[in-house]
Amino acid sequence: MFKLFRILARGAAARADEEFLDRHALLILDQQVRETRAALERSRRALAAAVAADQAEGRKLAEIEARATDLETRAVAALAGGREDLARDAAQAIAELESERDAIRSARSRYEAEVARIRSIVADATRRQAELERGRRTAAAAEAVRRMRMDPGPNERATLCEAEATLKRLRELQQEAADTEAALAEAEPDADIAQRLEREGFGPRNATSAETVLDRLRRRAEAA
Template sequence: MLNVFRILARGAAARAGEDLFDRNALLILDQQIRETRAALERSRRALAVAIAGDRAEARRIDELEARARDLEARAIAALKGGREDLAGEAAEAIAELEAERDAVRAARARFSAEVARIRGAVADATRRQAELERGRRVAAATEAARRLGARTAPCEAATLREAEATLARLRTLHAEAADTEAALDEAAPGIGIAERLEREGFGPSTRPSGGAVLDRLRREAGLAQQPSA
């Protein structure tokens, strides 16, 4: 039984972790994108430093070869001038320059291969980063649309479905009120049509008017209006 409880506890913890990840997936993705963007920027800077170093090595080779050529010219001149000793020293220096040049060339060949590999990796990472950020924009739009159509927590704002249900309820209430008023009108047959006929001037008026009251007052005062000649 204890083993079952342990399994259930691990399962509940795993489910809670998955639910937490699902609820915050977009936030997690944003942070991961920030971190991968920073790592990519560091890789680009490292590549730029490596390329700059390779160019510096190329200039170093050119300088060594230039110095070697200069010493060769001077050594030949010394030999022609009978200075075997100076020519010998120049030959030693030229040999050292050529050895250094060859070492730099070999190192640069290995370095160039590594730079090419890093350049390809950075290019691939750049492409994947761009695709990731495009996907993030689509995911954000999809998540916003999903939140419009479904509630994920009791305290979230109203959804379109809820608003539509409220509008339908209001329309039902309004229709019921209109039906009630119509039923009340129908409960007193003849009243509605009598009022309409009276307003149109058909039949005697059922409501006192100012003119009728004035005529009554004149009659009571003995001032009945004389007919005009």
């Protein structure tokens, strides 16, 4: 029996963990996206530093090759001038420069291969990070819709159905007010018959019209 209780306890703990993860999945995903974004940024900076170092090695290699070429030209001139001692010293310096040149070339060859490998990894990580962030935005929208559709508890926000019911009731109240005003207007027969007589041309017009103003202006013009 004790063994059965232990199994049940482990099962309950596992289910509690799953339910906790389910409830906070979006929050966990947000944090994971932030961490992967930061890691990707560190990788990009490391790659940029590696490329900059390789470029510095390239400049150093060019300088060494230029110095070796210059020394070789001078050593040939020294030999032509009978100064083999100077030419020998130049040859020693040239040999050291060429050894350093070969070492840099070999190191750069290995370095370039490693940089290309890192660049490929960073490019793949950038693509996956972009896809992850797009998926996160989609998941956030879907989660918002899911929460909106959930049956609200006593302390939760109203649902769309409740809001639509409120709007329907408000429109009904507004329609009732409009109907009441129309009924009140119909209950004043004197005002209604006066408007009908005015429209038919019997009696003075209460509202000023453009024709009325124009007639007045004509009379003033004739009097002038």
